[in-house]
Amino acid sequence: MPTTNPIATSLPRDLHLSQPLPAATLTEILGGGQCFRWRRNASGVWLGFSGPLAVEVGQSTPTTLKIGLLAGSANDLRHHLAEDVDWIALADQLPWRTDPHLKRCIDAFPGLRILRQPLGETLLTFICSATKRIEQIARMAEALATRHGPVLHNSGRSPATPSLRGLPAWPMLATLSEPQLRACGLGFRARHVAGVARFLTAHPGWLEETARLDYPTARSRLVTLPGVGPKIADCALLFGCAHLEAFPVDVWILRAMRRHYGLNNWSDSQVAHFGRTHFGPLAGLAQQYLFAWERAQTHVSC
DNA sequence: GCACAGGTAGATT
């Protein structure tokens, strides 16, 4: 057995986690589809982008990540990982004591977290998510970043690496033609992105204002955007706004609620209402557990 | 070739 971990040699710095994170849980957090700019290479190292952050991450122990910062700071990473939140305690507040299936999901992915992502980026990637698989959404995001995104800098410590690009901001997206967006693989979603870009650029501060509103008010505003319905609004609010009561209902959750809660023939909005009332103010965290379980059952690779 | 994929919007019933 080798005594040196290859990950440790290429990633110079330790990041000590506030609570243990099993490898399967980390994989679900970074690759489960709450974000689309984390990708794992063949040797198991993750390369991730979020806002100003570009970082390589490997795991050496359940409580230690090996990191190599390419842009942004370690604090940016801690913020993105929501290290300041006690996710074990939050999961304990879910109604698992009276919900055997939920308990099973929590036991399978202990420490599951909701990443903190910039609202604008979250909105963009989830508009792109409509009827696409995670892998394909990630490719759209990568194409948008590569072709139109800003070069990321490492706060002056080293020269900027031109190949490291973040997602384009909405004002930048507003300058792109629909064909340019389609060239990034967006398909019919290009019209939605172009429409939202036009609106947001014509209404500066609208998104930041929305981020300050309570969940139902923010949701009712987001669904007025082209290409943003209840599901994408809920994803934007859960992943980009820390509204943990949001309960996005997609095909996976629909299947989970049919199989394990007997909700046959319920509409999306009925299931969403059931989820918020049954799971309570942290329904979004419960949703991630249910989602992770359901995907694991179906053995999806992407 | 054809169905299907982290949905949404507009038309039809």
Next chain:
DNA sequence: AATCTACCTGTG
């Protein structure tokens, strides 16, 4: 208010 359908594009 519930139920179709078109919408791009890659993948099996």
